Amino acid sequence: MKGYTTQEVPSFYATQSYFVGLSLGLWMGVVYACTYKTALPSKKADTFATPTHFGNLYNIPADNPMHPEAVALGRMLFYEPLLSGDTTLSCASCHEQARAFTDGQAFSRGIKGHLSDRSAMSLVNLLWNNSFFWDGRAKSLETQALVPIQNPREMGLSIQDAALRLQATALYPPLFRKAFGSRQIRPEHILKALAQFERTLISANSRYDQIVRGEVQASERELRAINLFMTHPVPEANLRGGNCGDCHGSHLTTLHTFHDNGLEAQPQDEGRALVTGQAYDKGKMRAPSLRNIALTAPYMHDGRFKTLREVLDHYNEHIQASPNLDPLIMEATNEPEGQSLALTEEEKEDILLFLHLLTDSTFIQDPRFSNPFVAPNRP
Numbered sequence: 001m002k003g004y005t006t007q008e009v010p011s012f013y014a015t016q017s018y019f020v021g022l023s024l025g026l027w028m029g030v031v032y033a034c035t036y037k038t039a040l041p042s043k044k045a046d047t048f049a050t051p052t053h054f055g056n057l058y059n060i061p062a063d064n065p066m067h068p069e070a071v072a073l074g075r076m077l078f079y080e081p082l083l084s085g086d087t088t089l090s091c092a093s094c095h096e097q098a099r100a101f102t103d104g105q106a107f108s109r110g111i112k113g114h115l116s117d118r119s120a121m122s123l124v125n126l127l128w129n130n131s132f133f134w135d136g137r138a139k140s141l142e143t144q145a146l147v148p149i150q151n152p153r154e155m156g157l158s159i160q161d162a163a164l165r166l167q168a169t170a171l172y173p174p175l176f177r178k179a180f181g182s183r184q185i186r187p188e189h190i191l192k193a194l195a196q197f198e199r200t201l202i203s204a205n206s207r208y209d210q211i212v213r214g215e216v217q218a219s220e221r222e223l224r225a226i227n228l229f230m231t232h233p234v235p236e237a238n239l240r241g242g243n244c245g246d247c248h249g250s251h252l253t254t255l256h257t258f259h260d261n262g263l264e265a266q267p268q269d270e271g272r273a274l275v276t277g278q279a280y281d282k283g284k285m286r287a288p289s290l291r292n293i294a295l296t297a298p299y300m301h302d303g304r305f306k307t308l309r310e311v312l313d314h315y316n317e318h319i320q321a322s323p324n325l326d327p328l329i330m331e332a333t334n335e336p337e338g339q340s341l342a343l344t345e346e347e348k349e350d351i352l353l354f355l356h357l358l359t360d361s362t363f364i365q366d367p368r369f370s371n372p373f374v375a376p377n378r379p
């Protein structure tokens, strides 16, 4: 990834202290000595570049360190229709690169024409997430990947059958051996490879990133738009704000927190409460990253808004007083004693401009993320 400063981190040590790494290394040496007849993946320290301005708080599980062979395998599996019951769908059917890994639909179509309950999410900068799905019910990418494969309304195949199918090909057993040390394909390795590929889906080259890194000079209007998006309004102090950064803050444009953003007076989808069982979580969803948001319409967990303009109109004048409506939204207004956000038309246009600054055309064209089964990549 050229064009911006990155920190090169040996992936294994990224979440481990050197001490743990060292003792584990010794252990692995012992294990290796005991199993020297089995071919193992190369032991060189693999490096993995992440954009400096996203920070170090990312998640690589200690039992699934990044390995280039596994990433390459994960990319193939992501585009592999053998992973669906009737071999018509792959992950990429609902997560298309050109649409920043969404499908352009309010609800996605699984096998046999089934419709999903929610809108497909963009797959971006997942390395920094600590939960997955709109309601955060998956704790890791490894556990997440199992869900669409086995869901009868999505890909509809048991993970054991998936492993058997891949085992029966000429293509896959050698690739699993290179990535995980054995030709015997284990369900766990399918999920690990998919997770590793997904961790490489980093979008950090939008105009916004170029501005942050000082590579391009922001116009006055762009700076105004960035500030407006990030600022919580305080009318008494004459401080105007769009209030978006309260939940979509940081360079990742998400704080990974759960909120009810006032879509419905009585939320149809229980959201976070399905995970926690708590009444106060009813209707809350994870505030998603807004990166590449101009490419991922329609919007919200049920795709109710077709345009970003409609999204802004919602936050500005159509907030519903739901039981768990977020206080950060309830008390956000640009007018003393105001009842709504009360942005001017010009300010709405500025926030739209900000949202468009988040489009990263290199991400959606990056050959490392594209379908490996079409020319010129075909194995």
Ligand code: HEC
Pocket (backbone or CB within 6 Å): 078, 089, 090, 091, 092, 093, 094, 095, 108, 109, 110, 111, 116, 117, 118, 119, 120, 121, 122, 123, 124, 126, 129, 131, 132, 133, 134, 135, 141, 144, 145, 148, 149, 153, 154, 155, 194, 198
């Ligand atoms: C039939 C369409 C469909 C298919 C096929 C599909 N997904 Fe999804 N994906 C979705 C939907 C819908 C959601 C949101 C579901 C929810 O929140 O309940 C989602 C959410 C996700 C998320 C969560 C992202 C986040 O930010 O939390 C990840 C990761 C993901 N999918 C990866 C995959 C992988 C890997 C595969 C293949 C094994 C796959 N998906 C196959 C529709 C699909």
Ligand code: HEC
Pocket (backbone or CB within 6 Å): 122, 242, 243, 244, 245, 246, 247, 248, 258, 259, 260, 261, 263, 284, 285, 286, 287, 288, 289, 290, 293, 296, 298, 299, 300, 301, 302, 308, 311, 312, 315, 326, 328, 329, 351
């Ligand atoms: C109190 C927290 C909060 C604030 C403040 C907030 N959002 Fe959101 N936003 C959310 C949550 C939660 C969702 C997902 C809701 C759902 O789908 O049910 C969301 C969804 C969105 C989406 C749709 C994302 C997608 O992938 O479909 C957009 C666009 C968006 N917000 C933009 C904004 C903008 C612009 C502002 C400022 C005007 C803003 N948000 C303020 C919490 C917030």
